[in-house]
Amino acid sequence: MKIVVSGDICINSLQWITEPQSSTGLNWQNHINMHSKLVSGESLLLSDLVSLATGATILSPKIANIESNLSKEFIRSTAELDLFPISNKKKEKVYRVKRFLGFTGPASGQPKLLPIDNDDINADIVIIDDENNGFNSNSDFWPLSIKSTDTSPLVLYKMNNPIGSNELWKQLEQYHIEKTIVIINGDDLRSKGVNISRSISWERTAQDFVWQINNNPNLSFLAKCHHLIVPFGLEGAIYYTNAKAPQSTLYFLPYEFEGGSFKDTDGKMYGLTSCFVAGLAHCIAMEQSYEEDLCHLIGEGIREGIVSAHKYFLNGFSKDLEVYEFPSPSIFIKEDKDTVFTELVQDAIIPNLCNFDAYSHWCILKDKSSANLAEIAYDIVKNGVESSLKFIPIAQFGNLQTVDRTEIESYRSIKNLMVEYISSKNVVRPLSIAVFGTPGSGKSFGVTEVAASISPGLIEKLNFNLSQFRNPLDLINAFHKVRDLSLEGKIPLIFFDEFDSAFEGKLGWLKYFLAPMQDGVFREGDSIHPIGKAIFVFAGGTNSTFGEFCGEHIQDETAKNKFLLEFKGAKGPDFISRLRGYVDILGPNQTDAEWDQLFIIRRAMLLRSLLERKVPHLINDNSEAQIDNGVLRALLKIPRYKHESRSMEAILEMSMLTNAKKWEQSDLPSKEQLKLHVDEEQFLRHLMQDAFFSEKIETLATALHEKYRALSKSDLSMDKDFLMPWQELSEDLKRSNRDMAKNIPNALIKINYDVISVKEIPSFMEFSEEELDALAENEHTRWYRHRKKDGWTYGEIKDHKKKTDPGLVSWEKLPQVKKDKVRKMVKIWPEILAQSNFKLERLKYSSCENPGIY
CATH class of the missing domain: 3.40.50.300 (P-loop containing nucleotide triphosphate hydrolases)
Known part of the structure; x- marks a missing residue:
């Protein structure tokens, strides 16, 4: 693959100080030593990085020996270096920039540019580093393939100055816009007055970007891009595409926020965006047919770019500038010691929100999690925050963790x-x-x-x-x-x-x-x-x-x-x-019934923290909390704690856990003591939920069968076995009905409903068509797996002796008639549950029902 890299030229002058070499040598050796070195910058550095990332031969401007061929006509950037720890966990040090001292420009004011060695008009990929230092207005130095109107290379355009009036942009917009990927750093956008928040939350940054790209007239030229990538520090990036319909995707490191990976005391590095572009280029260049799924490749390239830029910063200018090579080839090599890797980088589609409440309450946790919030909350307490929340933004401040x-x-x-x-x-x-x-x-x-x-x-x-x-x-x-x-x-x-x-x-x-x-x-x-x-x-x-x-x-x-x-x-x-x-401060109680759905996650994180701090012996070697499901449900689902987190802590401290191996229901304080902190009746009903439901399995199974039997009497296609009264059913069919009844809570939680035991018989609701479809598919899949486990196989004729059944196929292959029968079965669940004093409670507000989203 032919890759051309070109753009503005800069020579970076690095200066650093070392301690005296000896106390007995020549006089100059007894004093602090000043060192300097010239290295490639801007497009020259980008070319080196792309070469290391792709392993390809790069066609680009060349300076044979910078030290001996330095011309005063080139821009020169000077930086003072110092030794900084590689990371917080490693005391080993590398050189990074202590402070940037500024630029030295040519006397003429016009920086020198360089032609591309062996330029090829048929280049497959063109990568441009436009630092707004003259290259974008001097077409003599542009790659042949983008000057031509007959070629169609993929263009990676790293832009420093976000304006649409320069000549290079006009050329790309007119002839190459469909295959141009623009990369512009978030700070460069901000420097031009584009109001995008920094280090507040990934949701806020993402939504600010979407609003700006849709409404800011200064960005109207970027809104035309088929592909636009905006890196935000070393921790994230947004990919905007309007190749079909406008869509923005956020890529981010879950445990970090923009600028959070390293402090100012860790030094600085130039070339971070160039390294990001090199990682992106590597991912695209490795695919021979990148045109077929370019959006997917760009997404994978962004992940690689984030990881590469992170490693580039960690490596710095190396431990010894006189000996080690810069940039290091290890930046683009996956190693076991890496702290950041592509699988860790997560993504989330950024919604277009017109309703202010929906805008301010959009949460990646809800979008990223296929599981219900209650399931996630249980998992947090049982297995810990890090194990349960790997894919969503988490903020940590000392001992405080929050995902809200x-x-x-x-x-x-x-x-x-x-x-x-x-x-x-x-x-x-x-x-x-x-x-x-x-x-x-x-x-x-x-x-x-x-x-x-x-x-x-x-x-x-x-x-x-x-x-x-x-x-x-x-x-x-x-x-x-x-x-x-x-x-x-x-x-x-x-x-x-x-x-x-x-x-x-x-x-x-x-x-x-x-x-x-x-x-x-x-x-x-x-x-x-x-x-x-x-x-x-x-x-x-x-x-x-x-x-x-x-x-x-x-x-x-x-x-x-x-x-x-x-x-x-x-x-x-x-x-x-x-x-x-x-x-x-929100605390463990729900503040708003409509929008505050994450209270159960806050409770779970608080409860896990209390277990780890107060009763660590209840956390086993696999980091699993030993707690009864009923206790856990009651602690997470009780509507209100009278004294917020103090009440949660008090219930734990009042429980008899000193010598306990597991937090059992018998360890809880008495009903009178619970009354100080919660509604004790509600708490006990949540506590005994499993027991209440288990006691009524037979009643529910019988009622399910009899109701379904009554509804299906006129259905001539029904198997006669299913139309018998409960007493006459085979034990196999009775067991099947019991299994269905036992599974109802697990099935309902997947569509965001919980089964709650109540004193009075409640009114019952009806499922929506979408909910019915989801429940029917889930029920068929459960039945299918249960049958398979019992030794049944597919057969054109149902045979109890041979254990064959024509219904043993996937949901997609199941005939519509049979699908309708399953739908009819799950449709009666709310009524049957209500007759046994169980009501359905909505667990969370679904974003797809939000009228503020379009």
């Missing part, structure tokens, strides 16, 4: 604020944030873990409960403690619990915080004291959300006006103006 998009965005916003604040010099005022949540939801724990994940040795926590303060002097004493910590070189993390409690009237404490928040000082008599660098965290006690604190929930106009008048009098608006962020 709302929490991820809130916590990451707070973390970004803290990181920026801590790294800033000469700040004169504290960073002020607010945290709201119901008592026991974990307000203090969450923010503390976020702060500890940033700088555990530097940040020190202080806690003050304002409801216990008698007068403003108590607050002044608190500020003195904060100031003392600050003078010790620490950054105090101060929690002002119940800051919204009454004092000298409603919200009376707010006015005392205005000066410290704004000016970073507090007054004591005639003296004014500076507080120093500090983080103020205002934890709400009487308001569970920021909206409630501001009165947004008040619907009545008169009541709202009264509230706002009092709020203004208490300096509420002035207080809010000094805040730099806030978090609404």
Whole structure:
């Protein structure tokens, strides 16, 4: 395959310092040594990377010996290098960029370009590195195959400047747009004013991109691309295609967010996007017939590009620049020691959402998981978070883990604020944030873990409960403690619990915080004291959300006006103006019946964490939690915990688990003790669900048969065996009905329904056509496997002695008449369940039913 690589030319000058070589040699050897080296940059580096990635001979510009043939007409980039740890887990060090020192350009202002050695008009793939340094306007240096109107190469166009007015783009748009893949870094888009969030959540970044590509006039030329790839750091990328219908796909590393793999203290590297493009090129070049399924190849190439760029950063410029080769061939070789691999990179289709609520609640977890949320929750507790949630975004801050998009965005916003604040010099005022949540939801724990994940040795926590303060002097004493910590070189993390409690009237404490928040000082008599660098965290006690604190929930106009008048009098608006962020902690209780479906996942993660921390002996060597299914169901499915996470923790601590090998139902606290934390009747019904259902298997099986028999009396095609009364049925058919009854809960959970035991006979619902189809197929598959296990085989005639049955075929091959019979059977389930005091409860809101999606 003929691959041409060309574009702007840059020579990278690397400089680094080493310690004195000896103390006894020549004078210069006794001093710090300064080293420098010239290496390829821009299209020259891209050419080297593509050559290593593909193993092909690359047709590209060449400089035989950069050190001896350096021309002042070339652009030169200078960077200072230093040794940095390869990763957090490895102390071994490699050279990376400590700081970029800038560019040196030619005196003429026009950088020198180079022709392509042995250029071929029939090139299969053309890769262009357009850094907006002259190449895109100088057609003399363009590859022959893209200047020609008769050739049709695949073009990988790495673009730095996202504007559609340059000559090169016009050429590609007019003659090669269908086979052009544009690659532009997310930061390059942002630098042109394209508003795409960074490091908040993958959902938010993805939806911001979709909105921008659909609505931003500055990106209208990119919206015409048949293939557009936007890498976001080393951790993700978005692939947009409109070859048929516009569609965007997000590719991401589940346990990382944009920019999260490495810190600023790990150094920097240039050429990351070039390495990404080389990985992409490798995947495409390996396929001889890439045109047939180009979209799939691009997707696989993005995975490879993410992995390659990650390894490129880890390797840096090598351990010893005088000896080791750069770039290293190992970047594109799969090794057992790799920490990132293509199978780890996940993908998710980004929906087009027109409804704001749907937009803000889209969650990759729901889209990526074929299992029901309840099944995932059970698996999290039983097998751990990492085992159960391998394919969706997970945010971790110290000991805090969350998959809930709302929490991820809130916590990451707070973390970004803290990181920026801590790294800033000469700040004169504290960073002020607010945290709201119901008592026991974990307000203090969450923010503390976020702060500890940033700088555990530097940040020190202080806690003050304002409801216990008698007068403003108590607050002044608190500020003195904060100031003392600050003078010790620490950054105090101060929690002002119940800051919204009454004092000298409603919200009376707010006015005392205005000066410290704004000016970073507090007054004591005639003296004014500076507080120093500090983080103020205002934890709400009487308001569970920021909206409630501001009165947004008040619907009545008169009541709202009264509230706002009092709020203004208490300096509420002035207080809010000094805040730099806030978090609404969700906790284990459901906050909204329509949109908050992930509460069961939050509960599961909290419960797993409690088991690991409080009773680790219940986790076996395979990381499996030893807990009874009834206990687990009750803990996850109870509608409400009276004291949020404190109640979950209390139930565990009140259980007799010290010497237990498994958390059995008999280990739970008494009914009276449970009443302190949950509705004990509901808890016990969930607890005994299996027992309740098991007791009624015979009743359900009998009722299923009799109802089906009554509905099928007039069906002449029915097997007479099925039309007999229950007492006269063969034991084989009775067992078949019992098996169906036992399987009903498992079947229903796959279409997002749970079976709940109730006191009164409930009204029953009817399944939709889609639900009936899914249940019928599932039931036939269950029956098919059960029959096969019992030794039955396919036969044109049903024969009990030979165990042959014409129905033993896959669902797809089953005649429509037989499919209808299975549908008729599952259709009666809700009625039969209701007669036995079981109702169906919807488990989650399905995204396909959302009217905000089109």
